[in-house]
Amino acid sequence: MKTVCKKDQCAGCMACVDICSKKAIQVVDSVVAYNAIIDEEKCINCGACEKICQENKSPIQQKPIVWKEGWANDQKIRKKASSGGVASAIELAFVNNGGTVCSCSFENGFFCFSSAQTEQEIEKFTGSKYVKSNPKGIYKKIFDLLRNGKKVLFVGLPCQVAAVKNFVGDRKNLYTIDLICHGTPSPKILERFLNDYQLDLVSASNIKFREKTKFYLENNQKRFTVPTVVDNYLMTFLDAASYTENCYECKYAKTERVGDITLGDSWGSELAEDIQCKGVSLVLCQTEKGKELLEQADLHLSDINLERAIQWNHQLHRPSEKPKQRDKFLKEIRKGKKFSLCVWVSYPKRCIKNFIKTILYKTKIVR
Template sequence: MDKDIMRTVCEQDMCCGCMACVETCHKDAINIVDSLRAFNAVKNDNCVECGLCERVCPQNNTPTANDSIAWNQGWARDEKTRIGASSGGYVSAISKAFVKSGGCVCSCVFENSEFGFKFAKTIEELKGFAGSKYVKSNPKGVYGKLKQMLREGEQVLFVGLPCQVAGVKNFVGSKLQDGLYTVDLICHGTPSPLVLDKFFNEHGVSLGDIKAISFRYKVHFAVYKDNQSMVPEGNVDSYTIAFHHGYSYTNNCYECRYAKKERVSDVTLGDAWGSSLSELSSGKGVSLALCQTEKGGELMRMADILTYDIDLDIAIGHNAQLNAPSLKPANWEQFFGDMAKGKTLDRLVKKYMFKAYIRQVVKYICIKLHIVKLGGIVYQINYQKHK
C-alpha cells in the first residue's frame, strides 16, 4: 500500500504494535503493517469508521498515569526464582504469589516461533514467562479473553510493556478495573520481530527451529542446558549491540509517551542499576520496583521478596526511560536503509557502532587470554533448538 494513502488508526509510523485495535474491530478491518522501522495499524475497505479502534489505541488515548507512592530494590527470596530471572526476580516472585492466591497471570512467552502472550494459573505454566525479551511481543488474542475473565469475577495480573498495559486498560474499560492488576516493565524501546528473524537467518538459524531463547543470562547460573549462541561466551552479539545502542527500535519508541516518572500501571519493575546492593547481590541481579497504587502495594506484600529502600533520584538516574524516551541516533534512517538493502546486522554494527564492535574484539582476546573472567549478567542471545 502506498504510504501516502494509508488510513491509520493513530499517527502514521507511531503505532506501538499493541494490537488492541485489531482485537476490538468486529469487521476485520485493520491490518498491522510492519516495515522493520515502523508499525502501522492500517484500515482496509471493511472499515465502517465506528471509531472503536481509535478509542482503544494507547497512542490516541493515554490512561491516567500516577506518581509512585513507594519505591524499593531487592530480589526474590527463593534462590531458584532469582537465578532463573534476568534481574532480581521480582516479576517471577509477584507472578507466583498471584497464582498461589487464586489469580491468573497474563504475560509474554516465546512459543511456536513467536513472542506472544499466554495465561497462567499454575506455577508450572509460569515458567515460560521468565527473562527479558528484547523484541516486540504480540498480545493479539488475549484482550477479549482477559476481559471475559474479569466479567466472570476472576482476578488477572497483566505483565507487559507500558504501552501494552495502556492498551489493556483501554480495552477492558473503567467498569472492570477492580479485578485487573498491572505490572509494566521499564522499556528502552523494542525492535520489530522481523529484525530478530533477519539476525537469526543471517546466522543460518530459523526461529522455527528454536525451542527457547534468552537475551541475557547469569553466566554462573545457567538455567538451560545445551545453550547455543552466535558469538563466544562473554561477547555481545550484533543484535544485542544494536538494541543497547538504540538503533533497532521502531520509530514510535523514540517518542514514547509512557517513558516518564508517572506510570499507568500498579507496579513498575526493572533493574536497579547503580544499586548500593550490587556487591551484596553476588552477581545475581537487583530488581527495582516503583509502586503507584494500593493494588501495587498488595502485589508487593504478597510476594516472597526482600525489599530495601532506594533513593528515587538514583533509580531514575540509572533508568533514563523513567524520565524520557530513548534518543533516536542521528543516522537511524541510514541504518534501516542499509538493512533494507540486505546488509547484515554484523556489518551494520561494524559500520555504525564501530567502537562497540572493537570493544567486543578486544574483549574476545582478553577472555581467550584469561585476562578477563566471566561473571555476573551477560548480554547475549542464547537459544535452544528443538531436538
C-alpha cells in the same frame, strides 16, 4: 493510507485489531516503524479502534507512592530471573490465590501473550525479552476472564498495559505491572540476526537475552560470540539503534506510571556487589492494588532513594534517544544485507574493537 493513530507512531499493541469486529485493521511492520492500517472497504466507521488506541488516548498515569529494591526470597526464582525475580514471585502468589496471570512468552517462533494459572505455567514468562511482542488475542481473553469474575494480573510493557486498560475499562479485578522499557525492535530484526547463523525464530529454541548484568543472546544454551564481546543484536539494541520509530517518542517513559506496579533493574543500587550479582529489582508502586500484590508475594524489599533510581533509569524521565547510526543501520537492513554487514557499515570502529577482542579471547591472551 488511513491509519488508526499517527503515521509511524503505532506501538504494535494490537488492541485495535482485537476490537475491530470487521477485521478491517492490519498492523504492518516495516522494520523502521509499525502502522495500524485500516481497510476502508471493510471499515464501518464505528471509531472503536481510534478510541481504544493507547497512542490516541492514554489512561491515567500516577506517581509512585512506594519505591523499593529487592528480590524473591525463593533463591530458585531469583536465580532463574534476569533481575531479582520480583515479577515471578508476584505472579506465583497471584496464581496461588486463584488468579490468572497474562504475560509474554516465546512459543513456536513467536513472542506472544498467553495466560497461566499454575506455578508450572508461569515459568514460561521468566526472563527479559528484548524484542517487540504481539499481544493479539490477549485482550479478549482478559475481558472474558474479568466478565466471569476472575482476578487477572497483566504483566507487560507500559504501552501494552495502557492498551489493556483502554480495552477492558476500570475493573476491580484487573491488576497490572508495567516493565521499564528502553524500546523494542521489530522481531524481523532478530530474525535477520539469526539468519547469519542459519537459524530462524521457528527453529530457535529457548532464546535468552541476558544473565543478570551480562547481556548476550543465547539459543539453546549456545552464545553467538565470545564472552568478552557483546553480540551484534544486543549491541544495536543497547545502543537504541534498532527500535521502531514510536519508541523514541514514548509517552510512558516518565516517573508517572500506567501500572499498579513498575518493575525494572535497580541500576545504581548501593548494595554490595556480591548481592547485586545475584540480581536486584527496582520496584515502584503506584496504587493500593500494587501494595496488595507486594504484600501477598514472598519478597525481600528495602528502601531506596527514588531520585537516584530515576537518575540510573533514564526511562523513568525520558525515552531513549535515537543514535546517529540508527537510520543507516535500518537502511542497510531493509536492503536485505547480512546483519553482520549492516553492523559493520554502521559501527566500523566498534566492530574492529570487537574483532580484536575476539581474537585475543580465542588465543587465550585475554579472558
